[in-house]
Amino acid sequence: MHEELFAPLTKGPDLNEEEIQPSVSYWQESLRRLRANKPAMIGLWILVFLCSMAILGPFFSPYAYYEIHLPQINMPPGQNYIFGTDELGRDVFTRICWGARISLFIGIMAALLDLIVGVTIGSLAGSIGGKIDEIIMRIADSMHSIPYLLIVIMLMVIMGTGIATILVALTITGWIGMARIVRGQIMQLKELDFVKAAQALGASKRRILFRHLIPNAMGPIIATMTLTIPSAIFTEAFLSFLGLGVQAPIASWGTMANDGLPAMRYFPWRLFFPAGFISITMLCFNLLGDGMRDAFDPRLRS
Amino acid sequence: MILKVADLNVTFSTWKQPVYALRGVHFQINEGEILAIVGESGCGKSVTAKAIMRLLPKHSCLINHGQVLYQDRDLLTLSERAMRSIRGKEIAMIFQDPMTSLNPIKKIGLQIIEGLLLHHPEMKKSDAKNKVIDLLRSVGIAQPEERFSAYPHTLSGGMRQRAMIALAMACEPKILIADEPTTALDVTVQAQILELLKEIAHIRKTSILLITHDLSVVAGLCDRVLVMYAGQIIEEASVNELFNNPRHPYTKRLLHSIPRIDMPHGARLHPIRGRPPTLHCKSNSCAFSPRCDEAMNICCMQEPDKISLSDSHHAACWQLCRPSPSFAHSDAPLIFPDLPGKEDELPKEKMHV
């Protein structure tokens, strides 16, 4: 018996050589981390609900957003009007749904424009470097120190009100942040060995940029985009609050809040519904954006 | 004997599963000796040091068993306040990277004075300053009066580590724990720091617990060595015994894997194949057995006991028990008074299968 115990071991597969973890791609790992982030997921689902409200809401409502019912002005939320009516008897719920369309549209468009302009400029600066990079960064730095809201206000005063001008103003002031992040990412990635490997295989600069650098920088780019949206929505609401937003009868949440402000004492729902929706939307985008930023951060990989 | 560690068990709780970092560590430190703990990264050397000082992060780390006896007191049962009076004053520690271990926005002299005045509040500021300047001089920093007001980033790596040593020695502790003090330094500077440590041990009679993964450092400096693997001490010996007569297969492979300058050109190196275990589960088999060439059936069934080969040399390996086949062919000296008795008795007693 002792001899058996002390007999040499017949070896099976060496367990220590096995992979400790299955290898997962960067995207899968990041998505998994995002899904595990409860606040971010809650934010995502609420946003999905809001989008469906924006798209489908007006179809289910018996009223149009500009429909005036003078006998029923300033009615509190009740049977016929889920969210009540405003000072012209328009159904607040339908207007909120339309406002959702406008705010979400502005937010997403601003983020997309931000993406296009910011990524273009940022990747140019980051990949070419040298003089062009310096010039671009100087411009960005000097524009950065000017309070952007002041510039937006001035642009609105000049160009007149309307969704298109809001978007232009937001893009002119907003590209700086995205460009900086993209530039930083590209400069970091440029030094990594896989770029040198691609160069050694004969890839052109353009190919490297589009097929290697930008896709690898997508993580922080998407996170930044998601955080741009609430900022755009806030700016639109802010501008409307100052009287520079979209004009009547189009309803954006900002104009609705602005109109509801003087009536707050007696008809509070006219202010709180639009303001509440602005807050919830911004909150959800912030939670989602934060979650994305954490999920795509390569330093936090387990 | 000045410090004794008995059956120390430390578990880390991660969000996946617990990690059993230390699984029954026993050793002791004697007065004025330099004791080394060697092992690969992740074997638990730093955890042992921090456990003695109770510097492990409280929210993720649990010392679930064991004793650390210092001057007849178990450090693990002391209150935080009592422990604070021991840290720095009786037991001090220096760390691996002196650049990040010193506060970058505070002057060096002030950082050292802080520790001094903490344990000797009755000391006058001017006396303290003079003492610190003397301390800086004694660790080999030139122009100590000027360096007193220097910031860490203005000093070279070697000088920073000397400053760290001065900081640790300020209150003249009985034990100095050095966690990889030379890993981040150039080889020439390494030698100087090691000389300094030797001086501290021999002249001031401070015991030094040196943690390192570099066997060459051990050979030049230490009196005794502990070899650690997967959270346990698998061999314990004096320096001569370890380098001339390693008994545990891991130690043997470790020494064998060191490249030598007198190797023939083109000779192969001999790494230890495989990887250390991930410490996620408590197993009752020898932790090294998957990587061991001399493994036997019993190695996978039960953890080996510590076998004494001499007064100072102990190893935990089933190979050292009498009935094992390679024992008869080994080069070990034949007289082992502590070896367990007759062949029949040994397996029956120890088996808990």
Added chain:
Amino acid sequence: MLILQESLSALNTFYYLLRKAGILLLSLFGVVTLTFVLMHSIPGDPFLQEQAIPEEILRSLYHYYGLDQPWHVQYLRYLKGIITWDLGPSFKYEGRTVNQIISSGFPVSFYLGMMALFIAVTLGTVLGMISAWHRNKWQDHLAAIFSVLGISVPSFLIATLLQYIFCIKLQLLPVARWGTFLHTILPALSMAALPMAFIARLTRTSMVEVLQQDYILTARSKGLSSVRLLMKHVMRNSILPVVTYIGPLTASILTGSFVVEKIFAIPGLGYWFVMSVSNRDYTVILGVTVFYSCLLMCCIFFVDIVYTLIDPRIRTALRR
């Protein structure tokens, strides 16, 4: 020898500051020019919005405002005006100059802004420190909720909510206008909400990073207690990133003032600015924009200097 070294480093620092001041002046010049260009590219006639004005009056109005001169002359007049601090008369408010409007409104806004800044910085850092110290426990989660709310809920909603709860429902504080200390509480809180949330987050992140540094371990190994550790080592290292935020912080308080002053009917500069935007009072818009931009840039410059002085690593880099 040491004296020479010291004076050389002082000189270096001086040149560094001088260079920075030069860049500041350049940026100011850029902003001024930019605003001028923007304002004068507004299409149409500033006076044509009103009812039809007779020709001679129109011509004399043009002459009064200098609009009949070629644009480069207008530009030079404008620059001269800025340097001599004469920003011209208001378009819409008869008899009032832009200077008067600024000097009546700014002190009010300044007072409110300082209060909001104080609240934001003190409460924000305290909140952030509590969060970092009790990382991942209930204090942290609670503070995180407040932070996210502060960042997401727009200042005008916070202002109106506070007004609704405390003034209308509970009748504790005055609804609007300016006068006593009580009038300042709600506006200051509304303006402080967003910056406070940001500062809390920033402080938390910074302190968590500091707490993981090796030198904290060294300090603990010397036997320092938690309180001493916090005071002597953690705090000063943690606030450095917060100092860099003070620039954008001032900007956000400034823009917050537009909304809050409108809601609480406080006669500050933000209020006048908002009015002038609604009225298309161009000289006021121009003047206030320039004023605000210069103020902001000077704040950022000032913060830059303070940051340089606090961090000894940068000071040493300057010596080379």
